[in-house]
Amino acid sequence: MAGDLTAGQVNLTRGVKLPNFADVANYPSSPDIGLLIFDSTELKMKVWTGDPEDETNPGGGWVAVGDSVVLGGNKSLGFNWGGLSTYNGGGSSASISSSSGPLGHEYYSVSYTPSSATSKLFISVNIPWMGETSNHSDHFTFGLYKDSNATALALWYADDRYQDNADSDYLGSGNHQCWLKLSYVEDAGSTAPRTYRIRGGCNGGACGINGSGNSYQGFPGQGTAFNIQSNIVIFEFEGEA
Amino acid sequence: MAGKIIQYQQTKISTVISGSASFNPAHTSASRQGSELITVTITPQFANSLMLVRFMTPYAGETSNHSNQVGFAIYRNNEQTSIQTMHWPHRYIDSTLPSWAGGSNHSFPVDLQVVDQPNTTASITYRVYGGCRGGGVQLNGMGGATFSSNLGSCHTLLYAMEIEG
Numbered sequence: 001m002a003g004d005l006t007a008g009q010v011n012l013t014r015g016v017k018l019p020n021f022a023d024v025a026n027y028p029s030s031p032d033i034g035l036l037i038f039d040s041t042e043l044k045m046k047v048w049t050g051d052p053e054d055e056t057n058p059g060g061g062w063v064a065v066g067d068s069v070v071l072g073g074n075k076s077l078g079f080n081w082g083g084l085s086t087y088n089g090g091g092s093s094a095s096i097s098s099s100s101g102p103l104g105h106e107y108y109s110v111s112y113t114p115s116s117a118t119s120k121l122f123i124s125v126n127i128p129w130m131g132e133t134s135n136h137s138d139h140f141t142f143g144l145y146k147d148s149n150a151t152a153l154a155l156w157y158a159d160d161r162y163q164d165n166a167d168s169d170y171l172g173s174g175n176h177q178c179w180l181k182l183s184y185v186e187d188a189g190s191t192a193p194r195t196y197r198i199r200g201g202c203n204g205g206a207c208g209i210n211g212s213g214n215s216y217q218g219f220p221g222q223g224t225a226f227n228i229q230s231n232i233v234i235f236e237f238e239g240e241a
Numbered sequence: 242m243a244g245k246i247i248q249y250q251q252t253k254i255s256t257v258i259s260g261s262a263s264f265n266p267a268h269t270s271a272s273r274q275g276s277e278l279i280t281v282t283i284t285p286q287f288a289n290s291l292m293l294v295r296f297m298t299p300y301a302g303e304t305s306n307h308s309n310q311v312g313f314a315i316y317r318n319n320e321q322t323s324i325q326t327m328h329w330p331h332r333y334i335d336s337t338l339p340s341w342a343g344g345s346n347h348s349f350p351v352d353l354q355v356v357d358q359p360n361t362t363a364s365i366t367y368r369v370y371g372g373c374r375g376g377g378v379q380l381n382g383m384g385g386a387t388f389s390s391n392l393g394s395c396h397t398l399l400y401a402m403e404i405e406g
Contacts (some may be wrong), residue, residue, distance in 0.1 A: 225269055
């Protein structure tokens with residue numbers, strides 16, 4: 001085994017001690033791929049991947065063991081999600097022509113407390129199936145809101161039109177149906193807890209989510225074929241140094 | 242509150258994907274609807290992890306002019322009940338049918354995500370099924386109408402991200 005393992009100390013009763021280096025500036029030069037060291041400042045084991053141009057890690061090709069690293073070197077610091085897996089018939093209307101907010105009905109929300117004020121929060125919303133509760137409207141307006149703010153962080157609009165009488169049996173009396181995908185990124189700004197809320201509706205009345213019209217207001221309670229999930233997910237990514 | 246991203250697995254297809262089976266949103270028994278279009282396999286490191294599964298296709302539609310609705314569902318392994326479902330009666334107005342659409346007059350993008358809690362460390366295959374109400378669905382094109390290769394490619398993506406529970 002001589003030559004296969006080179007370490008600062010190997011002792012049967014004390015374990016293996018890795019060489020210590022303080023900060024990336026003091027790491028070994030011309031390292032071999034797979035070289036494992038200990039950063040005594042960060043208190044992390046680092047392994048050299050052999051790629052000095054690696055832009056996915058703050059230390060170039062030095063990757064901290066056990067870290068997950070994504071999005072151009074920004075580590076994921078946290079995650080939370082919320083949503084609904086049952087039909088929600090909504091409530092008040094929402095229109096692009098409204099003069100004040102918040103718009104419509106609140107369907108679901110998720111709370112999050114950032115671990116750092118400098119983090120970026122990536123928020124992704126998906127409502128895979130929604131529509132009029134009855135035939136009353138011709139467009140959908142939804143918003144992503146924070147806390148009790150009247151102004152949305154991000155608005156979404158669609159005037160998706162189902163061809164009248166083309167196939168009304170499954171839509172019941174509602175003939176507009178749509179789906180929503182919305183993404184938003186904001187600076188955490190602080191480590192204070194906050195709640196993100198999904199609100200919206202149709203311009204002339206309520207909008208149901210996880211179903212549509214009359215026939216699908218019970219969805220997915222119509223047998224065992226399908227489950228459905230309207231959701232909001234939040235990733236916290238480490239801010240740029 | 243969950244935490245870090247543990248791993249990421251993806252499947253990307255940049256050619257036209259065609260299914261033949263129809264998708265009935267009124268189906269009530271546990272059996273898959275539509276055709277299998279794309280899959281991704283991931284082996285969780287921890288049983289309490291969350292899985293964020295996301296399916297994105299930029300250009301899809303009827304394989305021919307047969308339908309006025311489309312549906313997609315994500316299934317876990319060989320289960321017959323979906324973990325996520327979408328349905329859309331997207332209708333292109335006939336009278337303004339563009340010439341490039343050929344004989345198919347419904348096309349659409351799809352972006353679908355679900356958070357799964359599989360509670361296992363065994364390998365998981367997530368399967369995206371899809372179809373139109375009256376026939377098959379096509380991804381990265383529709384009805385034989387695709388982008389010229391001189392312009393680039395459409396990419397249909399399915400990923401599974403394991404997140405610390």
